[in-house]
Amino acid sequence: SQKIEQNSEALNIQEGKTATLTCNYTNYSPAYLQWYRQDPGRGPVFLLLIRENEKEKRKERLKVTFDTTLKQSLFHITASQPADSATYLCALLAGTALIFGKGTTLSVSS
Amino acid sequence: NAGVTQTPKFQVLKTGQSMTLQCAQDMNHNSMYWYRQDPGMGLRLIYYSASEGTTDKGEVPNGYNVSRLNKREFSLRLESAAPSQTSVYFCASRDRTLMNTEAFFGQGTRLTVV
Numbered sequence: 001s002q003k004i005e006q007n008s009e010a011l012n013i014q015e016g017k018t019a020t021l022t023c024n025y026t027n028y029s030p031a032y033l034q035w036y037r038q039d040p041g042r043g044p045v046f047l048l049l050i051r052e053n054e055k056e057k058r059k060e061r062l063k064v065t066f067d068t069t070l071k072q073s074l075f076h077i078t079a080s081q082p083a084d085s086a087t088y089l090c091a092l093l094a095g096t097a098l099i100f101g102k103g104t105t106l107s108v109s110s
Numbered sequence: 111n112a113g114v115t116q117t118p119k120f121q122v123l124k125t126g127q128s129m130t131l132q133c134a135q136d137m138n139h140n141s142m143y144w145y146r147q148d149p150g151m152g153l154r155l156i157y158y159s160a161s162e163g164t165t166d167k168g169e170v171p172n173g174y175n176v177s178r179l180n181k182r183e184f185s186l187r188l189e190s191a192a193p194s195q196t197s198v199y200f201c202a203s204r205d206r207t208l209m210n211t212e213a214f215f216g217q218g219t220r221l222t223v224v
Contacts (some may be wrong), residue, residue, distance in 0.1 A: 009150065034212060043114075043200050043215030045155070089153065091213075091220040096206060097168060098143060098213055102152030 003027065004101040006090060012107045015079055021075040021104045023090035030092035033066055033073045038087045038103065047088075048075075080108045112136050116201050116216035122224045123191045131186040131219050133201030141206040142184035143213065144168075144176060146197040153200065159184055160206060191223045 007022040008009050023033065026079040033049045036044035049065040050057045050073065056062045089103040117132045119201055135142065143158040143170075155168030157176040165176050173195060175187045184203075198220050202213040 036212075041218075043202075043218055044213075045215070046212035049212060096200070097155055097158055097166070098141075098204065099155060099169075100145075100153040102150070110152060 004090060004092060004099055006088075006101040006104045008046045008104050009102070010105045010107070012109065015081060015108055019031055019080050019084070019106055019108070021088050021106070023073045023075065023088075023101055025071050026094060028092065028094055029068070030094075032092070033064075034091045035075050036062060036088060036089045036091060036100075042088055044100075077106070080106075082108050082110050084108050095110075103107040114201055114214050114216040115201055116199075116219050118219060119217065120220050121222070123188075123221065125192060125223060127191050128187065129191065130188075130189045130190050131201075131221075132183070133185065133198055133216060134183045135201075135203040135214070136182065137203060137205070137214065138181070139203035139214075140181065141204050142175075142178065142204040143185070143204075144186045145200045146170065146195075147200060147203065147218075148197050156186065156199075164216050192222075193223045195221065197221060 004024045005024045020038040033041045034049045035047045036045040048064045050064045061078045080107045087105045114135045140161045144156040145153040154170045159165045159178040162181045177185045201216045204213040205211045
């Protein structure tokens with residue numbers, strides 16, 4: 001079965017540093033991958049999408065890469081701020097089913 | 111623009127009781143999803159509906175049933191609630207006709223089965 005793995009449950013970094021989150025998948029060849037942010041007590045909110053033919057996508061301080069050979073996507077937050085503290089989830093489409101990884105909880109300390 | 115609306119927001123059930131979680135979206139989306147979220151387990155897909163009139167099982171469908179009442183509404187039913195179904199339930203929708211579209215989520219239903 002398809003699997004999506006986010007390599008760490010928690011990541012703690014200092015303000016101003018770059019946070020890098022990893023998403024790996026197996027047994028599937030998605031046309032694109034999505035990243036969401038989830039704050040406590042709230043539903044996930046879409047951040048970025050990257051297609052299989054795109055190596056990199058940027059939005060303000062966010063950058064996503066997609067390596068179909070490694071079956072991996074990296075999500076970077078540059079110049080991180082305490083307000084970036086949240087859980088970040090990657091997701092892909094398996095047919096019409098949208099499947100999520102378990103998420104990585106990022107804590108940015110000032 | 112309300113987006114995805116879930117009712118209720120909180121619910122406490124006794125073991126064996128039944129209930130239906132309601133979800134409605136006003137974005138004319140064709141695909142709708144039900145997830146449960148437990149600590150350390152992430153979002154797990156229970157059931158989904160690619161379009162009106164169709165439903166499919168996700169990763170964890172046991173103990174649940176769904177109804178795609180119309181294009182707007184997708185309900186999740188627990189026929190005989192069990193403590194293992196204590197969780198936060200999220201409904202989501204997306205436009206399947208476009209290739210690269212994101213999902214929109216409701217605010218969640220926090221369910222406790224005692």
